[in-house]
């Protein structure tokens with residue numbers, strides 16, 4: 219197990235100036251000195267606001283939900299890793315299944331995005347995971363290994379600097395959670411793949427994501443190869459998110 223767990227909240231395309239402020243004030247009031255690393259990933263439009271609200275404290279870091287695969291130039295709508303860095307972004311979610319599904323992101327795009335993030339000093343949170351159909355066809359291991367392998371291939375020895383998030387697509391936003399045993403099984407596969415690529419695989423944090431909540435977090439986070447959580451819905455409710463943070467070692 220990696221030394222310090224990471225709990226990251228993916229706000230997705232939710233929030234607004236007033237809601238963000240209320241959520242962060244509640245988080246900051248309740249978080250104390252967490253026993254794990256904590257990050258929130260607001261929509262890009264609110265990075266400056268959230269950076270301001272997080273100023274002067276170290277309990278909660280700032281994350282982004284995506285990063286461009288390009289450095290700069292004529293890429294309308296994209297936000298580059300160096301731009302994210304300008305706003306104090308420490309983590310960037312890369313290859314979330316919603317982006318793979320709706321924005322057509324491929325394993326190659328994801329691998330390049332990881333490279334851009336690392337070059338800017340941002341820790342990418344690389345999402346991998348199978349659909350329900352792929353699970354039913356017995357393809358889970360093949361799919362997650364293929365997705366991670368593209369990232370390893372392009373990023374070589376830097377791979378020990380990433381965070382991986384195993385997010386079964388069928389568990390995201392559905393209320394269906396992988397059982398701790400099912401999740402651990404896939405995490406062990408990912409750990410073995412990392413071990414074959416780097417001698418520092420033990421320090422790579424492998425998060426679980428997919429309907430993690432205040433009630434199921436402790437059991438998931440107790441699994442030997444689960445080093446934290448990527449939280450969607452429950453990250454928008456301060457008491458729930460704080461309970462998950464409290465459940466992390």
Ligand code: PEP
Nearest residue numbers: 390391427428429450451
């Ligand atoms: C996610 O979107 O990364 C996620 C895990 O969502 P949820 O917790 O809502 O399933």
